[in-house]
Amino acid sequence: MEGMKYQILEALSDDCRSTPEEIAVLLGTNSATVASMIAEMEQEKVIIRYRPIINWDRTDKRFVQAMIEVKVTPQRGHGFDAIAKRIYQYSEVKSVYLMSGGYDLIVLVEAPSLKELAQFVSEKLSVIEHVTGTSTSFVLKRYKQDGVVFDTSSDDQRLVVSP
């Protein structure tokens, strides 16, 4: 992939609302080039979706999140993919990654309440065939997500005017 595409991806990662015109100004190129590169990357599924980063802690929405370490028995011919697919199809599951280390999959789960999340683990996740063990850790506070720090108290500390 060309260097320009990486620069476009970085600009979009910083602010996905940036228009091709705005990105073209930042990168010193023309907007038609940017627009066509974005279209290409969308087609190739390099860019999958545009969404905001939300600090839900600042809203009234009540929900719980948990990171669940999952041990599974990989299947012949499918490895971990088939079991991962069975897990990620639940709407409660927000992210699933195959991991190295002491467990196999890490599953980020979201539910309206502790009770419902516990139900998900005990009634849906644990009973899936080939799942041999789970360990659930609840999220208590979010500090930083996708490179963005949620605590905005450390504002610009520079002098307003300096030589």
Add this chain to the structure above:
Amino acid sequence: MSERFVNPKIAAMPPSGIRKFFNLAGTMKGAISLGVGEPDFTTPYHVREALIDSLLNEETQYTENRGLLALRQEIAIYLKNRFHLSYDAETEILVTVGASEAIDITLRATLRPGDEVLIPDPGYVSYQPCVEMSGGIAVPVETRVEDEFQVTVEALEQKITPRTRALLLSYPNNPTGAILSDEYMRKVALFAQKHDLLVVCDEIYNELVYDNKHQTSIASLAGMWERTVTINGFSKAFAMTGLRVGYMCAPRAILDAAVKIHQYTIMCASRSSQVAAIEALKAGRENGYADVIHMRDSYNQRRRLMLHAFAEMGLDCFEPKGAFYLFPCIASTGLSSDEFCTRLLQEHAVVCVPGTAFGSSGEGFIRCCYATDKNKLMEAFRRIRAFLAVLQEESREQVVS
């Protein structure tokens, strides 16, 4: 009543032209500042960690007057790698409290009473006072937007007298953002040799040059090393302004003289900051100066953003290739630089610095720093646009009446 104790020379010295805006801005809520003169990046984390570690390791003593040898060695390698400069770590490099101290002691170590120093104008606010406090006479040399604010030999020749002793060069330039092309630089070098001048070269913005341009260090040109003091520091390129570490490099005789002043007045730069500076250079050497390049690329994007915005507003602005300032011309509004900046701040809550704060050649221009968050820049542009619309309306009314 206590005024009688103040040195009349200092009393007569005008306060910095930015002071007024600093005070004004203090009274304004929600003002967006394009008036800063420092990076908006926090010092890279590994650099701050090195500093913290040094404190935990009880490294809180004085260092040698010249600074930690390990730092001077890193500086020597850095200057060699990046700017083709050769300085001996043991005898030709002095670590100072920011480049500001280096400017001060260089001038004090070299100027005799009445010596004249040529200073391209507009230029950094401290040069003229530092020359005068050293007993010298500052001689501004006009630079013009037509030459992209590069100093010309023609302008320099006009100001030469038998008392001219030194030339103070600063490119990339604060406030204009100008760089000095190799062609101009060579001519300036020949001029300095012809008149046997000392060249004091403030290279604090040397890393911040955009679009594959570069800024040659004058001491790397033939016949210049022995007459040049190269000054640099960590504030701009490594985002370490508040840590106050700079350095000067010069032939031994000049450096020894500066060390004398430094040892009696400063003793040494902060050890903690020196340790941080070692980390900045060492990591840079190992990772291809990744921090510097990352910050520079980010400034460059915002430089283009601001240039584009001013062009859309119809403000004339030459394209500066260095530092992190734009220097648009506001003469078309009919206001002076000072009036423009005062009204922009009072009526639209945007801080800019009038070009005249940097010398009389800055009249008609304002300094705008783009080292600020993109969203804040966009909001500042919106406000400046609104201000220009008000000014246009006013001039229309004047024509009608």
